[in-house]
Amino acid sequence: MLPLKALLRLYRAHPWLLLMSLAGLMLGVTLVVAIELLNHSARTNFVAARSQLAGEANYRLAPQGGLDEQLYVTLVRSQPELDAMPELHAWLKDEQGRSFQLLGMDLFNPGPLRRLFGEQPGREPDFTLSRADSVWLSAPEARRLDWQPGQSRAFMLGDEGQRPLTLTLAGTFEPGAVPMERLLVTDIGLAQSLLGKARRLDRIVFKLSDAEANTLQRALQAAQGAEFPAQPLWLEPISPALDASQLGDALALNLSALSLLAMAVGLFLVFNAQRFVQSVRRPQLAQLIILGMPPSRVLRWLALELSILATLGTLLGLLLGSLLALALMGQLTQALADLYGPNPIDLLRLSPASLIKALLIGLAGTLAANLPGWWQLLRQSPLELREGNSRPPVYPWRRRLLAIAILLLCVLCLLLPQTGLGGALFVAGGWLLAMALALPDALRALLGRLRGHGPLSVRLGVAETQYHLDRTAIAVMALQLAIAAAIGIGVMVSSFRSSVEIWLGQRLAADLYVSTPKGVAGSRGQLSEQTLTAILAEPQLSAASRRAVLPARWQGHPIEWAQMDFIPELKAAYPLLAGRWPATPDEVLASEPLTVRLGVKVGQTLDVTSEGGPRALTVTGVYQDYGSDKGQILHAFEGGAVQSLALFSPDPERLGDRLRSRLGERVNLLPAPAIHAAALKVFDQTFVVTELLKLLILGIAFVGIGSAFMVLGLARRGELLTLQSLGIGPRHCRRLLVWQGAGLGLLTALLALPVGYGLAWVLIEVVNPRAFGWRLAFEAAPLHAVTALLLAPVCGALASWYAARRVV
Numbered sequence: 001m002l003p004l005k006a007l008l009r010l011y012r013a014h015p016w017l018l019l020m021s022l023a024g025l026m027l028g029v030t031l032v033v034a035i036e037l038l039n040h041s042a043r044t045n046f047v048a049a050r051s052q053l054a055g056e057a058n059y060r061l062a063p064q065g066g067l068d069e070q071l072y073v074t075l076v077r078s079q080p081e082l083d084a085m086p087e088l089h090a091w092l093k094d095e096q097g098r099s100f101q102l103l104g105m106d107l108f109n110p111g112p113l114r115r116l117f118g119e120q121p122g123r124e125p126d127f128t129l130s131r132a133d134s135v136w137l138s139a140p141e142a143r144r145l146d147w148q149p150g151q152s153r154a155f156m157l158g159d160e161g162q163r164p165l166t167l168t169l170a171g172t173f174e175p176g177a178v179p180m181e182r183l184l185v186t187d188i189g190l191a192q193s194l195l196g197k198a199r200r201l202d203r204i205v206f207k208l209s210d211a212e213a214n215t216l217q218r219a220l221q222a223a224q225g226a227e228f229p230a231q232p233l234w235l236e237p238i239s240p241a242l243d244a245s246q247l248g249d250a251l252a253l254n255l256s257a258l259s260l261l262a263m264a265v266g267l268f269l270v271f272n273a274q275r276f277v278q279s280v281r282r283p284q285l286a287q288l289i290i291l292g293m294p295p296s297r298v299l300r301w302l303a304l305e306l307s308i309l310a311t312l313g314t315l316l317g318l319l320l321g322s323l324l325a326l327a328l329m330g331q332l333t334q335a336l337a338d339l340y341g342p343n344p345i346d347l348l349r350l351s352p353a354s355l356i357k358a359l360l361i362g363l364a365g366t367l368a369a370n371l372p373g374w375w376q377l378l379r380q381s382p383l384e385l386r387e388g389n390s391r392p393p394v395y396p397w398r399r400r401l402l403a404i405a406i407l408l409l410c411v412l413c414l415l416l417p418q419t420g421l422g423g424a425l426f427v428a429g430g431w432l433l434a435m436a437l438a439l440p441d442a443l444r445a446l447l448g449r450l451r452g453h454g455p456l457s458v459r460l461g462v463a464e465t466q467y468h469l470d471r472t473a474i475a476v477m478a479l480q481l482a483i484a485a486a487i488g489i490g491v492m493v494s495s496f497r498s499s500v501e502i503w504l505g506q507r508l509a510a511d512l513y514v515s516t517p518k519g520v521a522g523s524r525g526q527l528s529e530q531t532l533t534a535i536l537a538e539p540q541l542s543a544a545s546r547r548a549v550l551p552a553r554w555q556g557h558p559i560e561w562a563q564m565d566f567i568p569e570l571k572a573a574y575p576l577l578a579g580r581w582p583a584t585p586d587e588v589l590a591s592e593p594l595t596v597r598l599g600v601k602v603g604q605t606l607d608v609t610s611e612g613g614p615r616a617l618t619v620t621g622v623y624q625d626y627g628s629d630k631g632q633i634l635h636a637f638e639g640g641a642v643q644s645l646a647l648f649s650p651d652p653e654r655l656g657d658r659l660r661s662r663l664g665e666r667v668n669l670l671p672a673p674a675i676h677a678a679a680l681k682v683f684d685q686t687f688v689v690t691e692l693l694k695l696l697i698l699g700i701a702f703v704g705i706g707s708a709f710m711v712l713g714l715a716r717r718g719e720l721l722t723l724q725s726l727g728i729g730p731r732h733c734r735r736l737l738v739w740q741g742a743g744l745g746l747l748t749a750l751l752a753l754p755v756g757y758g759l760a761w762v763l764i765e766v767v768n769p770r771a772f773g774w775r776l777a778f779e780a781a782p783l784h785a786v787t788a789l790l791l792a793p794v795c796g797a798l799a800s801w802y803a804a805r806r807v808v
Contacts, residue, residue, distance in 0.1 A: 003288065003301045008308075010281060017277055018309075020299060024478075025313035026271045026320065027699075029362045033321025036354035038328060044349050055113035057085070057205035059213055059235045061220070063611050064526065064550075064641040067201040072231075074223060075204075085111040088191040088200075092165065094154040094186070100155065102135070102167075102184045104191020112207040115176045116185070127171070127599060129187055133194065134170035138180035141657045142172045157195070165194065205237070235614040237553075269429040270313075270476055274306075274370045277514025278377055285378065286385035296764070302374050306366055314362030318355055322348075386755040397442065403437035406430045413764065413780040424767040431762055432484060435755040441745075442751055444469055444474065459739045464719075476744060480752045483792060487784045492763040493687050494781035497680070500626050502777065504679055508672035509573035509650035512546070514659070517646040526641040535645060540655040543569050543648040546637045552610040557598060561610055563640075569648050574634070578602055579621030590619045593773025594631030608633065617679070626774055721738040734804035738797050745796025749788045756785070 011018035020280065054060070062066065072086045088104035107127040127136065137147065152168040167184065171756075192198050200765050208216060213235055215232060220233040287296055329348045377385070410430040447466040453457060465472075514535060516527060526548075536544060545565040552561040566581065574589070579602040582588055594600050602675065605618045617633065625632055636646035649655040663669075672677075723733055757780075764776045 002291065003298070006284065006288075007281075007301060007305050010277065010284070014280065019278070021270050021274065021277075021309050021537050022316070023144035024312045025310060025362055025366060026317045027360050028210075029314050029317025030324060032357045032361060033318050033355065034324040034328065036336055036358065037322065037325040037348060037351060038063055040351040040354055041325070041329060042350045044351075046501055054205055054238055055085075055115045056207050057112035058238060059206040059216075060203050060238050061206070061235055062203035063233065066197070067204065069199050069201050070616060072176060072201060072204055072222060075216070075219065078219060078659060081419040082216070083111050085113050085205050086188055086201045087203050087205060087661060088195060088197060089202050090157060090191075092157060094153060094155055098182065100182045102186065102191070102194075104186050104188045104195070107136075107185070107187050112557055116180065117173055117176050127187070129190065131168055131170065133166055133168045133189060134190060135167045135184040135186045135409070136171050136173060137169060137184060138175040140175065141180055141182070142169065148235075149303060167194075205238070234611075234692070236551075236610075236611060236612050271365055271369045271373075274373065275704050276375065279659065282385045283376070286382040288383070288670050289378075289382045295375075299375055299378055302369065303371060306370055307363065309494065310363045310366035313366075314359050317362065318358060321358065346688040375619050377444035393791045399437045403434040406434040406437075410434070417770075421767070421770045424762070424770045427766055428488075428759060428762045431758055432755065435758075436481050436482065439477050439480050439748070439751060440469060440473040441746060442472075446747060446751075458739075461736050464736075465740050465744055472744065476748045478793070479745070479748050480755065483749055483752040483788045484755035484759055485518065487753065487788055488759030490784035491757065491760035491781045492768075492776075493691075493777065494784070495760070495764055495776045495779040496768075497683055497775075498779045499776045500683055501676075501680060503624060503626050503784055504676050506575060507573045508675055509570055509673060510646035511649050512647040512656055512659075513644060513668075513672070513675060514647060515670075516666075526643055527645065531663060531667060532642060532645075535647070535659060538655060540651055541647060542650060543567055545570050545646040546642045546644075547646065548637070548641055549632075552608050552633075554598070554606050554608050557631070559594065559608070559630050560628050561635065562606065562632050563635045563637045564646075565637045574623045579619070579624045585636065585638065586615075586617055587620045588617045589621045589623050589634040591628065591632040591634070591773075592622060592775065593625065593628065594633065596624050596769050596773035596775075598631055598773075600631075606633070618776045624774075631773065684800060734801070737800045737804040739798025739800075741803075742793040742797035745792040745794075746789070748796075752788065753785055756788070 069086065072084070076082055076084065090102045092100040092102050094100065107336040110117060133152070137145070142148075147169050149169050149171050152166050155165045155167060157163050157165045186194070188201075192200065206213075206216065217235050220235065223233060285298060289295060326348050336576055407430070410427045413419045413427050413430075416423065421428075445464060447462055447469070451462045451466065453459070514527070532546075535541070546569050547562070550561045552559050571581065576589070577592060579589075588606075590600050590602075600606065600619055602619055602622060605616050607614055608618055610614075617635070618631075621767070623634065647655065652671065656671070659667070659669055723736075724730065728736075761778070764778055769775055
């Protein structure tokens with residue numbers, strides 16, 4: 001252990017080297033862990049909430065408007081072995097504003113939902129139906145909520161009336177394999193009374209084999225033709241995990257890209273710190289080899305030292321990352337709630353796989369980035385180590401060749417669309433890395449042009465900056481990475497917002513929009529026949545279009561099936577990118593994401609399956625859409641439930657006042673500007689987490705540049721003493737260092753501008769079409785560039801000023 005102690009003694013004399021090594025790795029791992037946990041928690045919570053309603057079921061029957069309970073009785077009597085469960089479902093909010101799910105089911109024969117209930121040691125759960133307001137909770141959830149059996153609590157039912165509901169906890173049970181957070185269970189009969197749905201069901205879920213599903217579908221078709229002719233009865237396959245695969249893809253992709261970028265910046269800083277360690281440690285390594293220790297053994301001790309540092313930095317990163325994820329979980333939950341409706345489960349879930357992944361990335365990344373450099377150093381003779389240049393070794397041709405090779409691979413991925421999203425992400429990352437590798441050459445050329453201009457102090461500062469560029473190269477490369485990423489992502493988000501704003505301006509062509517109040521979960525309701533008749537009979541109404549959006553599947557992919565009245569006033573709100581408007585009942589328009597992501601073309605016939613069964617529809621045109629990254633087809637309205645109305649009137653204010661006075665809170669009445677503002681608010685809320693993490697990455701880079709200047713100042717102490725002996729006072733030396741830091745930060749930011757805008761082009765023109773199917777209008781968003789140009793020199797000056805105070 002003596003060699004290890006000798007190696008670690010260096011950090012006692014130079015603590016800034018230890019801090020620089022740990023800070024970069026710790027902050028990089030922090031963001032990786034935080035984002036991994038946020039993505040994992042969001043998807044797990046989503047699947048858990050859906051699994052509470054599905055259990056082991058793989059099919060459901062859930063037509064708009066619900067079902068008559070007699071259908072369930074008919075199916076069970078005709079097929080005694082049918083594994084089915086009738087359900088009633090509602091969303092509730094308690095007095096603290098927390099969302100809950102109320103599930104009405106057959107408590108005595110759980111069928112496909114048997115996984116909700118675990119083994120009950122010593123007793124069976126008591127489902128005595130002694131009160132009309134009885135509900136049951138899992139025992140751990142009851143303890144977490146501090147809700148004792150026999151106690152009553154007030155809730156708000158998320159229907160149109162938002163009516164209050166008082167529920168009494170009748171008992172608890174041990175949970176099974178399905179998470180039971182925020183789930184209230186009651187008997188189906190009690191639920192019908194509580195929710196005012198006598199003899200009605202919301203859905204029936206089934207656990208079926210393919211053969212059983214085909215048999216049941218035939219039975220449903222027979223029932224539809226005989227006993228229930230007015231209602232489409234079609235089985236839908238369900239999979240909570242598949243539904244979650246589309247959850248917040250745009251947000252998750254941004255967060256994952258930011259986490260990998262943060263890790264790359266952190267590893268750059270660790271590599272930079274180890275280059276300084278190599279410079280300082282050369283005599284010590286020479287002494288160990290002279291004393292008889294083979295270079296391979298020295299390398300093993302160095303690897304052990306790196307492993308200790310990497311483990312320490314990674315463990316600190318795991319802790320800070322978990323705390324950061326806990327702090328940001330509420331923000332992410334709100335962003336996803338704006339997009340998909342509130343999820344009753346908003347817990348942060350620690351994932352062992354995510355933590356192990358971050359640990360391996362930290363350890364492997366640190367060793368891979370630094371061991372080759374140490375081995376290259378140990379291949380020198382002891383005399384070369386003792387008397388060689390203390391400056392870190394430079395291999396410009398290797399760096400240039402690597403940059404050229406990366407750029408060639410990026411061009412290849414651009415020319416081959418079949419590389420898909422992986423190729424697009426490689427182009428974005430490769431562009432950043434190649435430009436970072438080219439930065440030292442660009443800075444050297446630029447400083448060479450500035451070297452002969454200005455007063456003596458300026459020329460001295462430029463010359464010294466150029467001379468020490470090998471020492472600061474890695475830190476300024478990390479700074480350029482962070483600045484370019486901030487600019488690129490900022491420009492992409494601004495372009496996205498601008499495109500959505502233009503799209504909303506086109507789409508919101510009506511004067512008033514009418515919809516039912518959203519439930520607690522943001523689920524779509526439907527307008528009653530009475531409400532529709534009252535609205536359409538208004539004398540101030542000049543035109544109206546009914547609209548409904550239904551879930552559907554095409555070739556196994558979840559898509560949206562939108563229906564609306566193709567009135568002339570609304571056709572202008574859907575400018576076509578290709579093709580023509582539908583002319584027959586079996587023709588539809590396809591959204592741009594559907595054509596780009598899934599390869600749908602004009603003239604193609606799609607076999608689409610929805611709750612009404614399979615149907616062949618021919619695509620006649622393509623329209624722009626940012627409302628759904630799943631893809632959407634637009635069909636002429638054929639009847640059925642109406643979710644919203646678009647109203648046109650010569651006097652919209654008067655029409656709105658009349659409808660509010662007649663309908664009250666039964667409907668939402670919103671003018672187009674209000675919807676426009678609300679949609680942009682949701683957009684801004686969605687990317688708040690992205691902006692916060694972008695600032696953290698910039699913070700990591702500025703910590704790195706500050707640490708680099710501190711270590712550089714220590715290495716230049718002899719040079720500064722020489723300057724002082726020539727008559728330059730300490731104050732002037734500090735000023736020289738501050739101007740050097742500010743100038744280097746400004747030059748790095750200037751060179752990062754084209755890199756950042758190049759990244760924005762890749763994100764807009766390559767990543768977004770391959771990932772989500774939509775194309776964005778490029779917007780320069782100069783505020784991001786101006787911010788970088790102002791922030792980089794200021795931070796560089798502050799880092800140099802702090803370092804100058806320590807060394808002069």
